[in-house]
Amino acid sequence: xxxxxxxxxxxxxxAGQLRASQAFPTTPSGxxxxxxxxxGNGWPExxxxxxxxxxxxxxxxKLLAPALQSLSHQARWIAWINPPFIxxxxxxxxxxxxxxKILLIHPKNHEDxxxxxxxxxxxGTCSITxxxxxxxxxxxxxxxxxxxxxxxGGTLSCLFRPAEASEQASMAELRLKLAPAGPIxxxxxxxxxxxxxxxxxxxxxxxxxxxxxxxxxxxACWRQARRRHARPPxxxxxxxxxxxxxxxxxxxxxx
Amino acid sequence: MLWxxxxxxxxGLEVCCPxxxxxxxxxxxxxxRVRLCNQAALDAGIGxxxxxATAHGIHPSITHHQRxxxxxxxxxxxxxxMCYRFTSQVSLEPPNGLLLEVSxxxxxxxxxxxxxxxxxxxxxxxxxxxxxxxxxxxxxxxxLSRSKEPQSGRQGGLxxxxxxxxxxxxxxxxxxxxxxxxxxxxxxxxxxxELGQRFxxxxxxxxxxxxxxxxDPRIYITxxxxxxxxxxxxxxxxxxxxxxxxxxxxxxxLQQWLVTYQLGAERLIWHFATHxxxxxxxxxVRFANAQQQKSAFLDISRxxxxxxxxxxxxxxxxxxxxxxxxxRNQSHVLFENLSxxxxxxxxxxxxxTELIDQLNARLGPQGCLGIRTTxxxxxxxxxxxxxxxxxxxxxxxxQTIRPLWFFLRPLRxxxxxxxxxxxxERLQAGWWRDGSGIGRDTxxxxxxxxxxxxxxxxAFLEPNGRWFLHGYFA
Numbered sequence: 179x180x181x182x183x184x185x186x187x188x189x190x191x192x193a194g195q196l197r198a199s200q201a202f203p204t205t206p207s208g209x210x211x212x213x214x215x216x217x218g219n220g221w222p223e224x225x226x227x228x229x230x231x232x233x234x235x236x237x238x239x240k241l242l243a244p245a246l247q248s249l250s251h252q253a254r255w256i257a258w259i260n261p262p263f264i265x266x267x268x269x270x271x272x273x274x275x276x277x278x279k280i281l282l283i284h285p286k287n288h289e290d291x292x293x294x295x296x297x298x299x300x301x302g303t304c305s306i307t308x309x310x311x312x313x314x315x316x317x318x319x320x321x322x323x324x325x326x327x328x329x330x331g332g333t334l335s336c337l338f339r340p341a342e343a344s345e346q347a348s349m350a351e352l353r354l355k356l357a358p359a360g361p362i363x364x365x366x367x368x369x370x371x372x373x374x375x376x377x378x379x380x381x382x383x384x385x386x387x388x389x390x391x392x393x394x395x396x397x398a399c400w401r402q403a404r405r406r407h408a409r410p411p412x413x414x415x416x417x418x419x420x421x422x423x424x425x426x427x428x429x430x431x432x433x
Numbered sequence: 434m435l436w437x438x439x440x441x442x443x444x445g446l447e448v449c450c451p452x453x454x455x456x457x458x459x460x461x462x463x464x465x466r467v468r469l470c471n472q473a474a475l476d477a478g479i480g481x482x483x484x485x486a487t488a489h490g491i492h493p494s495i496t497h498h499q500r501x502x503x504x505x506x507x508x509x510x511x512x513x514x515m516c517y518r519f520t521s522q523v524s525l526e527p528p529n530g531l532l533l534e535v536s537x538x539x540x541x542x543x544x545x546x547x548x549x550x551x552x553x554x555x556x557x558x559x560x561x562x563x564x565x566x567x568x569x570x571x572x573x574x575x576x577l578s579r580s581k582e583p584q585s586g587r588q589g590g591l592x593x594x595x596x597x598x599x600x601x602x603x604x605x606x607x608x609x610x611x612x613x614x615x616x617x618x619x620x621x622x623x624x625x626x627e628l629g630q631r632f633x634x635x636x637x638x639x640x641x642x643x644x645x646x647x648x649d650p651r652i653y654i655t656x657x658x659x660x661x662x663x664x665x666x667x668x669x670x671x672x673x674x675x676x677x678x679x680x681x682x683x684x685x686x687l688q689q690w691l692v693t694y695q696l697g698a699e700r701l702i703w704h705f706a707t708h709x710x711x712x713x714x715x716x717x718v719r720f721a722n723a724q725q726q727k728s729a730f731l732d733i734s735r736x737x738x739x740x741x742x743x744x745x746x747x748x749x750x751x752x753x754x755x756x757x758x759x760x761r762n763q764s765h766v767l768f769e770n771l772s773x774x775x776x777x778x779x780x781x782x783x784x785x786t787e788l789i790d791q792l793n794a795r796l797g798p799q800g801c802l803g804i805r806t807t808x809x810x811x812x813x814x815x816x817x818x819x820x821x822x823x824x825x826x827x828x829x830x831x832q833t834i835r836p837l838w839f840f841l842r843p844l845r846x847x848x849x850x851x852x853x854x855x856x857x858e859r860l861q862a863g864w865w866r867d868g869s870g871i872g873r874d875t876x877x878x879x880x881x882x883x884x885x886x887x888x889x890x891x892a893f894l895e896p897n898g899r900w901f902l903h904g905y906f907a
Contacts, residue, residue: 239838263838264816267816278822285800294792298788
């Protein structure tokens with residue numbers, strides 16, 4: 179067998195050959211700078227993906243917004259399982275996401291949350307699931323179950339975890355670590371990807387839906403503010419974890 | 434006119450044994466005499482109308498049930514409603530028969546044997562042995578179907594039907610037997626006037642109705658507008674898994690009933706009870722969309738069953754269907770495995786409501802909700818929870834900046850923990866609202882700020898100088 183034939187063999191993977199596996203469908207992330215580093219040039223359409231971040235609100239939803247927007251036009255649900263805050267309907271709607279596809283699922287405990295996530299991923303009736311689970315009780319075997327369920331149901335299953343989770347093993351097929359880098363940028367580290375090495379500190383411009391003028395203005399504002407209130411270097415990073423109950427609906431009557 | 438008679442030979446016994454007839458000898462007792470018995474009892478040598486003591490003497494372990502006329506009537510009415518799908522002209526023939534006028538239905542079913550097969554299949558699904566016969570008159574059809582039992586000894590057509598299978602009184606049958614007449618054939622040959630003189634006009638009327646010489650109108654059933662059925666057990670059920678069998682049986686009945694009426698059920702109510710009626714427990718099961726299939730009902734009911742506390746031993750399971758809506762059948766995807774992931778704008782969301790039902794069954798009615806926008810400009814009132822899949826609400830893509838994460842209760846922060854990026858946007862509202870809730874006399878200046886930890890937040894400044902975070906630009 180000639181070397182050329184060997185290289186054509188599907189089982190053979192060479193380092194640096196990121197796009198070798200075209201077998202599974204992907205959906206573009208909407209960020210060209212990120213897409214080139216993702217296997218199949220996008221988020222996997224069937225599989226578990228982990229997004230690990232220090233604190234909420236650094237741009238994790240904006241990162242998913244283009245995918246949410248395109249997936250929301252499928253006749254399938256977008257399930258939010260145990261979200262830490264309320265996904266704000268006017269903002270989502272303004273991003274072009276069809277919010278009538280959104281399911282907000284509020285489980286009472288960890289078992290119910292895992293069950294709901296697995297059921298939603300497996301059913302094939304959700305295009306994407308976004309889940310926030312109890313990190314202390316999440317086991318490696320759970321991630322394996324979730325990965326299999328997502329594969330089976332053809333669902334992009336996104337699990338949001340704290341940054342420390344990047345040290346632990348996980349069966350997710352794509353693992354990203356997110357960190358803030360200014361008002362319109364996000365620093366992404368790819369901790370694990372199929373058919374590729376880990377990658378650190380990839381800067382991705384988040385201001386995709388803002389007008390250029392807005393963006394410039396915002397950036398200028400930010401730089402100015404930065405100069406004025408120089409961040410004290412010794413100040414410990416304050417974690418913003420407000421004690422808000424995720425069960426947001428109890429106060430509001432269902433209409 | 435073409436009449437189809439449906440005769441249930443072991444009806445009384447089947448009503449007493451809701452789980453199907455046992456393989457061991459069993460008998461139905463009325464006035465301490467054996468009325469009916471199954472094949473095993475017949476094989477053991479137990480004869481009809483022998484006393485209970487004799488039956489026990491022949492086979493000590495025979496199980497016997499007291500006849501229950503009330504539940505027989507109830508069951509017969511239910512069966513009549515099930516048969517309503519074949520024709521609208523169904524009449525009850527107590528104690529154990531039904532009459533269906535099927536001449537019109539032949540246009541739909543084609544041949545009479547196709548129709549007969551379907552009727553027989555339905556009755557077997559519901560747990561009843563059945564004998565079917567067709568004839569031009571209702572009385573003849575009934576007599577023929579009764580004479581199909583193996584022990585009746587019929588030969589040939591109507592002429593060979595034994596008199597015991599007709600509606601003649603036992604006394605008349607005996608008198609004819611003394612005359613040497615045991616079947617309908619010789620009886621019909623006798624001259625009418627003389628027969629009338631000896632046996633009365635009632636006999637003549639019956640024979641005229643039998644041959645079609647006199648009209649024989651029947652009273653047709655009017656179907657009930659709701660479904661309710663229940664099963665009672667002789668032995669208590671202590672295990673939830675064991676409850677699934679009677680539940681399946683009730684759901685089979687419900688499915689047949691729904692198909693008959695072209696309806697779908699949006700809500701089921703299960704009842705579980707012990708000896709004491711006061712301990713009755715109701716278990717409502719809701720569906721996002723009307724369902725008709727037994728499997729769909731069972732899946733959700735099972736999830737719900739896991740959630741509730743049942744009494745120790747259940748003796749009665751009941752099922753009622755509420756919120757019935759006209760059934761709209763969906764066409765299913767032929768190559769379902771090929772299509773997922775692809776955009777299918779034409780596909781309805783109806784098939785995917787199964788997930789919502791499952792979630793609601795386990796997490797409660799508030800466990801799975803949708804969101805929509807409203808036409809309010811105050812941040813707290815600009816969104817609402819709603820039933821999943823309802824319309825998205827207004828979408829004015831105004832240039833206002835709104836965060837993706839929203840806090841239900843604003844979070845108090847100190848001024849030195851963030852830097853202001855842009856703003857302000859003044860939102861003033863609420864003075865028309867009653868009471869002192871959120872939004873009463875609100876005046877807030879909203880800013881986009883960056884928190885020290887790098888998160889972009891939506892913060893507002895109250896006139897009294899206090900800062901609050903109200904969302905994240907996640």
